[in-house]
Amino acid sequence: MSVRQEFDAWAADGRDKGMEERHWHTARHALARMPIEEGDRVLDLGTGSGYIPRAIREATEAGRVYGLDGSPEMAANARSYTDDPDVGFVVGDFDSLPFADDSLDHVWTMEAFYYAADPDHTLEEVARVLKPGGTFYCAVNYYEENVHSHDWQENISVEMTRWSRAEYREAFERAGLYVAEQDSIPDEETEIPPAEEFPHEGWETREDMVERYRVFGTLLTVGVAP
Secondary structure: OOHHHHHHHHHHOOHHHHHHHHHHHHHHHHHOOOOOOOOOOEEEEOOOOOHHHHHHHHHOOOOOEEEEEOOHHHHHHHHHOOOOOOEEEEEOEOOEOOOOOOOEEEEEEEOOHHHOOOHHHHHHHHHHHEEEEEEEEEEEOOOOOOHHHOOHHHHOOOOOOOOOHHHHHHHHHHOOOEEEEEEEEOOOOOOOOOHHHOOEOOEOOHHHHHHHHHHHOEEEEEEEOO
């Protein structure tokens, strides 16, 4: 199944809103770090329900904010959730971003980068469209050190790339992006029951669930265009 088919099905089932609810716990902390100034142009890769473009416009003085998704159904849903004329959604491919060279101030992606068919080329595309000094904020829960994410591939037909923290840094640098920051943002909001309630929703022990959310959380890698 293609990325488009997979996520068209998710959109039809309303799973775009579920992703928004789960990811916002850490996304909001990472997003608060992005140095968005008045009039900046921002792109969200793998926008899903479009919650990031909406949040950026609500919290900052950004100019035009775009959400790109490979799924037409996701993009259509996202459009229906806002009437802000400065938020736009486009169906597109991570390997060929429909933006001119040096045209964006910031690029963001949350829980989507690992779906790129050619992640190294996607990073080259990000570097191409960013203005000098522009930033790329890449947030993922599916990464090598997070051992609790390793079985996620079994539940989705789209091939995913699972890189380590070091591999993310190396790939950013290969694409010409300076790695300005990399850390894990804990999810402090997901409720974790007391030990006596385990096994719980697929978790064998409370220790594993604490490690997944409070320790590994979301890996954020920040690149800056030269």
